[in-house]
Structure formats: structure tokens, C-alpha cells
Amino acid sequence: MKYIKLKNGPIEENSFIVWNEKSHEGGIIDPGFTELNEYDKYLKENNIIIKYIINTHGHWDHIKNNKIVKNAYGAKLLIHEADAEYLINPQLNLSYYYDKEIENTTADVLLKDNDEISLGDEKLKVMHTPGHTLGSIILYNDSLAFTGDTLFFGSVGRCDLPNSDKEIMVQTIEKFKKLLPKDALILPGHGNIESKFSEQLEINPFLTGKMKPK
Ligand SMILES: [Zn+2]
Numbered sequence: 001m002k003y004i005k006l007k008n009g010p011i012e013e014n015s016f017i018v019w020n021e022k023s024h025e026g027g028i029i030d031p032g033f034t035e036l037n038e039y040d041k042y043l044k045e046n047n048i049i050i051k052y053i054i055n056t057h058g059h060w061d062h063i064k065n066n067k068i069v070k071n072a073y074g075a076k077l078l079i080h081e082a083d084a085e086y087l088i089n090p091q092l093n094l095s096y097y098y099d100k101e102i103e104n105t106t107a108d109v110l111l112k113d114n115d116e117i118s119l120g121d122e123k124l125k126v127m128h129t130p131g132h133t134l135g136s137i138i139l140y141n142d143s144l145a146f147t148g149d150t151l152f153f154g155s156v157g158r159c160d161l162p163n164s165d166k167e168i169m170v171q172t173i174e175k176f177k178k179l180l181p182k183d184a185l186i187l188p189g190h191g192n193i194e195s196k197f198s199e200q201l202e203i204n205p206f207l208t209g210k211m212k213p214k
């Protein structure tokens, strides 16, 4: 599976294009601030047909351009069932506080733990990782892990927002420590440093147990 990280915006939020090189089927992960012409450029260059838009969770900085991208490519919008409400609730998705301009759109498919998203003969697995939000997910295969706001370089997502839960985040950390492949490249929802999961297991204080989610 191939991926491109889009040039990121005001809060170093990351959007990605993923695709199957043989079938040209692709998905867009977290269309936050990325403009349509940025996506267009890469989609044309690589001959990609967007089938899915996938939100790692429902916060405004990850869903802001859902509607624009969905209308442009006619793709299905996917989010974990526990975050579906975020798409239409400005207090939950935080746009009420940060950005009153965002346009709501509902999901086409609600995801559950262990679901698989197919792009041709390749798959991304859905791991439900509640804590930062109730319906946060990590999308992963053997070589890539899109961790949203659950796992960052050297940190984990904050748990002081509406519907966040520190105790559940502790369980989520144990869960992804067991399930994520050591060789997977960690591609978080914010920040520009890339690392393998094996490196995070050694240097991330929230994974080594030196720090607790807050
Ligand atoms: Zn978030």
C-alpha cells in the first residue's frame, strides 16, 4: 500500500492519501485543512480513484473538509460508530470553540473494532482505540499505522476534552502495544516526525509507563 502525507496546516494536522498501486483504489484519511487542489494534484499524478474518506476520530481539525472532499470525489465517509455524533455536534467536535465555519456531513459507513477496509487486494485494519475520543481508531497493516490523535511521536492524545477518558486510554495503550506490528511506520494525526512502532516502545514515556495519560 502506498501513501502520501499532505502538506499540513496551522496545527501540524496530517491528512494522508493511501492507495493500491495495482487497482488504483484509494482513500483519504482525515481531510482537515487540506485544500481540494492539493489532493487533486496527487490523485491525477498517480491515477488514484478515491473510494473512501476515513476519519481517525471526530474532532474538527480532522473532519473540517469532509464535505468538500466527499462531494468532489463521491466517496463514502467512514468513522467509528462511537464518534458518529461528533460529525454533527459542534460542541463535541470542538468547532463551536475554534471554527464556526465548518460544514456538517453524516457518515455513510460506521466502523467497529476489527473491521477491514479493502483497497483492491490490500487492507487496512480498524483498531478501536478509545481515550482521546470514544470512537478513536488506528488504521494499520504490517507496514503502516495511521494513529490519529491516539499515538504521537513521544506522546499520546490528550484526555481532558469532552468524552475523553484517561482510564480507558490506559487500556487502549496496552491494547495497541500488543496489536501494532513492531515494524509499522507510525503516522500520527499531528506532527512531522516519523518513526517505527519499535522506536516508540522504547522512547515514548506513555508506552514505557513513565507517564500516565492526562
Ligand atoms: Zn483530536
Ligand SMILES: [Zn+2]
Pocket (backbone or CB within 6 Å): 013, 059, 061, 062, 149, 189, 190
Ligand atoms: Zn487533532
